[in-house]
Amino acid sequence: MAEPMVDPFDALHRPPGRTEPTAAFREQLLARCRAELDAMRPQTPTVLPLLADADAGADRPHRAEEPVRTIVSTGSRPRRVLAVAIGAAAAVLVAVVAMAVRDGRERADLVDRPSSSTVAAPVPTTTAAMSPTSTSAPLPAGPELPAIRPLEDLDATVLLAVPRGTEIVSGGGTLLTARGNVVEQRDPDSGDVCISATLPVAWDVGMLRFSTTVSGLRPAAPAPPSTGCRACSTTSMPPPVPSATPSR
Amino acid sequence: MDWGGGRRGPEERDALCALLDAALPEVYDYLLRRCHRRVIAEDLTSESYLAAIAAFGERPVPLTVAWLIGIARHKLADHWRREAQESRRLAAVAGVLGPQAEPGIDAIDTGNADEVLQRLNPMQRAALTLRYVDGLAVPEVASLLGRSVHATETLLVRAKQAYRRHHAAIAGADHG
Numbered sequence: 331m332a333e334p335m336v337d338p339f340d341a342l343h344r345p346p347g348r349t350e351p352t353a354a355f356r357e358q359l360l361a362r363c364r365a366e367l368d369a370m371r372p373q374t375p376t377v378l379p380l381l382a383d384a385d386a387g388a389d390r391p392h393r394a395e396e397p398v399r400t401i402v403s404t405g406s407r408p409r410r411v412l413a414v415a416i417g418a419a420a421a422v423l424v425a426v427v428a429m430a431v432r433d434g435r436e437r438a439d440l441v442d443r444p445s446s447s448t449v450a451a452p453v454p455t456t457t458a459a460m461s462p463t464s465t466s467a468p469l470p471a472g473p474e475l476p477a478i479r480p481l482e483d484l485d486a487t488v489l490l491a492v493p494r495g496t497e498i499v500s501g502g503g504t505l506l507t508a509r510g511n512v513v514e515q516r517d518p519d520s521g522d523v524c525i526s527a528t529l530p531v532a533w534d535v536g537m538l539r540f541s542t543t544v545s546g547l548r549p550a551a552p553a554p555p556s557t558g559c560r561a562c563s564t565t566s567m568p569p570p571v572p573s574a575t576p577s578r
Numbered sequence: 579m580d581w582g583g584g585r586r587g588p589e590e591r592d593a594l595c596a597l598l599d600a601a602l603p604e605v606y607d608y609l610l611r612r613c614h615r616r617v618i619a620e621d622l623t624s625e626s627y628l629a630a631i632a633a634f635g636e637r638p639v640p641l642t643v644a645w646l647i648g649i650a651r652h653k654l655a656d657h658w659r660r661e662a663q664e665s666r667r668l669a670a671v672a673g674v675l676g677p678q679a680e681p682g683i684d685a686i687d688t689g690n691a692d693e694v695l696q697r698l699n700p701m702q703r704a705a706l707t708l709r710y711v712d713g714l715a716v717p718e719v720a721s722l723l724g725r726s727v728h729a730t731e732t733l734l735v736r737a738k739q740a741y742r743r744h745h746a747a748i749a750g751a752d753h754g
Contacts, residue, residue, distance in 0.1 A: 339706065340710060342710040343710060343712075343713050347607045347611065348603040348604055348607055349610055350603050351619075351620065351623070355620050356602060359623065360595075363598050363627055366628060
């Protein structure tokens, strides 16, 4: 019978002993242990009556004898604020969509109007004076300019539908946006601004957006002259004609 | 009144205080006979006692000396790991290579075991101490040292070789 294998290192085994630590170490360690155990004792909670609603006591004056309470509201106030914010955002979104739809319909109406493509013969400049305070007033639609009418009124901006080739003599307004090839010119004699809108062939109506005033409108000639504008050689539109009745 | 998050009563707290007081010599002796330095033994005893109190406040624990010795053993293993890391850093700086393996000897002399153990590197000392001085099984030693069983067995083999080499060196110096 084989003898069990004995590891010679088993001789290192020692039974547990008792070596007393120093008295100072013992006292210090046990005192710290007692302090740690005391720190684990839960503190007695101070029970304060909860307010039914954080807003209820807001207006009530604080009495000196009662403790100051900081109450974190878990009520419905955040939810109310969130609901109001969502409602406001929805209202703004609906308004923006409605404006976009209305604008699109008006532009489609202008494009589809057959009368806008019929441009009359050259006539004297018609004045459509519009001041910043009177931009909401519709332009006088005479027989010479049947398609000109305001599309959109802003504080100091007017959006006009202009037949193809129509010249717009402005009394100092600034061209903001335009559809088509629009060239802004300034007459050297009168100082008025002539804006010639040379629209694409497929378009019957261009839309120009001005600020402040528009002093004059003139229908386009049936055939563009070859002289061109004095101030701009890139357009084939006739030279600007000063406004017969300037607004300023 | 509740203690330890509502899980401990005052009688258990008194029992723990009594245990800490009564077991202090055994825990301190256990640590001192393995680290051989009074300051380190006191530090490890303090760490062990505070860890015991923390565990007492978190979960049910057996209030026995063996439980405290087990905590102390973990703290000792942590100390040896830190010491081993420091030794590796120093060896890397000095460019010292590890000891070469030597053929084993069947019998050892335990007369100067403490002195020989102190000459071993920390992990070898930890492995030999836990395995032979404490009498733990190899898997337990591996768990305490954070190594696999295979790595612990390899460590033990090298620790034995180092032990014999240092033992022979000390014996040669004494005879010379």
